Amino acid sequence: MILTRRRGITAIVLWLIFLLACAGIISRTHFTTDLSAFLPRAPTPEQQLLMDQLSDGLASRLILVGIEGADAPTRAKLSRQIAQRLRADRTFVSVNNGEPVNTERDRIFLFDHRYLLSPAVTPERFSVDGLHAALSDSIDLLASPTGLLVKSLLPRDPTGEMVQLLEQLDSGTQPKLVEGAWASRDGTRALMLMQTRAAGSDTDAQQLAMAAIRQAFDQAPGATPSAQLVMTGPGVFSVTSRDTIKRQVTRLSIISLVLIAALLLIVYRSFSALALGLLPVISGVLAGIAAVSLGFGAVHGITLGFGTALIGEAVDYSIYLFVQSEQNSADHQNWIKRFWPTIRLGVLTSIAGFASLLLSGFPGLAQLGLYAMAGLVAAATVTRFVLPSLLPANFRIHDVSGIGLTLSRVVHRAAALRWPAAIVLLAACAIVVDNRASLWNDTIASLSPVSQADVELDTRLRADMGAPDVRYLVVVSGASQESVLRAAERVSALLQTQVEQGELAGFESPSRYLPSTATQRARQASLPPRPLLETRLAQAVQGLPVRAQRFTPFLADATAARSQRLLQASDLQQTSMAMAVDALLIQKQGQWRALLPLTAPEGVSINADTIRAALSAMPDVLLVDMKAESDRLYSGYLHEAIVLSLGGLVAIIVLLLVVFRSPMRVLRIIAPLAAAVMTVTAGLSLFGQQMIILHLVGLLLVVAVGSNYALFFDRPDPRTPILPRTLASMLFANLTTVAGFGLLAFSDVSLLQAMGVTVAPGVILALIYSAIFARRADACPSNV
């Protein structure tokens, strides 16, 4: 007895140290809700690109802003006021609303570098014939309504290089202007496009950027209550989903804790029992978070949400202890002897199931696996080694034998339901087989915690804005900036052919703003020396209504351009072209990459095979379909998870075989669990819910939780009836699990909802099937 007590004290001390350590780790833990949990641990080059783009690519840094309500002049005024304020804010690299802000600077830059930038600059263009053709084009242009704008340029730029550049830069997809600010096509919304300095994956920075926009809107002199601000973009999505997850996890934890506490209070009728019963839960949660934090360096919000639900399972162990033991302390030791082996086996079964998830290349899934394992082990261990020592000598809970006896009678008759249950099961199998093709949803969008309404807003604003849909990217890799720019120029030439054939509406390239040194040199070399140019010009103007003397400024500019310093990336600073080059020309770990986003023709999608074929001759050039790539990534995870779960199932079977050495017994334990899994799957399919990876985690949990029930119902000798107290404990444990997970079913975060709708009905079914298919007790339970 003294030995037991001393052991108890040691256990308590170790436990307290453990809790402190966990708390210490958690206090330093970084919590995330971004996409990091969904990105692979060992990416392929395409996946790496996808990850980079998702985390800090140009698209990830865009925030689309809409101003709705009020009238058009008010919206435009607000747009200008917000833009004016935010342009001074270093949070944003650029704030566009259609106002000609950089226009003047851009114009000067383009004009000063026109002979280095214009793709029309070739030796032929500066031959007599070329000059003649270019001059007559320019004169034709003078006759047109735009002539007014080019007239003043003609003496310096008779070949129209500036017009070339402007036309090339003006993609024609900009939104229309209403009252001097961008507006949606239907004119009901003012539009703005901002680029943040911080990466899209930096959720805190994105949140600050959103707050700055909100503040600029609220404090704008033209603010009226009738105008509303809407925002969208990848960064906005991560901020709102973090908020949603945080809010839901907090709310669900509180509600489920209250619900479970209420339930336990009804059963125990003792506050101290309730408090003691929650100790293993708290230990489990802390251990889970700490383990994930140590293992992964950060804890994802979804993992925490999962942890909430796991409260419902971790509390089971203390329920088993309190309800199954007799009403005195000696019996707690007795409980340890009689029931602990069964519970230990249940825990081991759960671990065998969840361990398989650790192997997943999907870090989110591996986190859940680790959390579940650490949490369950901690909760069970605390229940076994710490809790009995903490119970006061006179500890007792409300007598539940009445409920137990009723349950015994019910269970005794449950066997009558074998045939109906078999029919239900058969029907479930038929449904699952019938719908096997549509059982799983393997698009990555199914994982997104972003609400449907937000996705629709995003689609609308994007369509209004003509925002770059960065689905297709041509990626050029190389060892130096020069080599990727040269390759990008060759790719551009190939893509231009595709544009002319109507396969593409257009494309972007960093080489457009920053041509390779070789190209710049070639363009310089295309310009003849002054005396030669002068002679050619004199011949070229013959037959045209203009005299060569007019173009003396052109001779001077062309001569200067021949020895002009070549353009560097730094020369683009302060122009709106800098943003494009920053986004499209990337250096990472000594590797250079040029990105060429493609724009699909209106109403048509890009035929990736055609483009790929056109680019096939180029080495180190890759056409990446971002959407297909991310879907492929996810469906890879899903299939891997299915295989791993099956592996987990095999591990559970092997474990049970090793312990029981009886295939029949193992079959009896596995059968109700398999039946529950099958029925839930069929139910989801019936209700039209396609399964995502989190449903699979849910099914694993059904097996983990259900294995306890199946083990309790399993007896080597069918003549020993199940104790009424055991039955009562299983019912309470089941109810708490349902309360914990059932709440998740009402979450709007699809990941949490998926787990809820799987686990709650699954554990109920597991209990019922275990009761129905348990070996019949020959003795009447009421006699015990």
Add this chain to the structure above:
Amino acid sequence: MARFTRPHFRRCALVWLALLVSPIVQAAPLSIAQLMAGLAKHPQDAATFTEKKFISILDQPVESSGELLFVAPARLEKRTLKPKPETLVLDGDILTFERGQRKHVLQLKDYPEVAGMIESIRATLAGDLQALERVYQLTLDGSHERWTLVLTPLDPKVGAVIARIRMEGVKDTVRSVEILQADGDRSLMTIEKRALPQ
């Protein structure tokens, strides 16, 4: 001027009487309001135009020609066929400009210089006095048979580009539009009325 109120009719009768007795009938002054009302009678106009631009850096004027189509109240199409096909469509406040593969859509009020030029023609064709008076100071000379309307920009932004616009017309039709630019260049567009495509 479809319907006359009685006092109006009486006044007109008096004018006729005066015309009969006066030897200087042709010099009867035409009011801007009368001219505009006359122009406004044509809800649709189709015409061909020839435009000559006299540009200082060019030794000879450049010439272009094409079709004009006006549909009241706010649509004006200028389709240039020579020397290069291009289309300019002003509908309400939206200006669409197409040349070759390029298509530009602009909001008129964001380009006051261009707007001034185009609006002068559209508002005159529409007989929209208010629209004209918003941008220009108007001076009318001549008679209903042959009139000259001179538009001088009020907005200095427009004035920086356009010195004045001079339109000549016969009865309810505009025959020529001459735009004198601030830098001394000018363009002259002559308009031939064409039978309306029915």
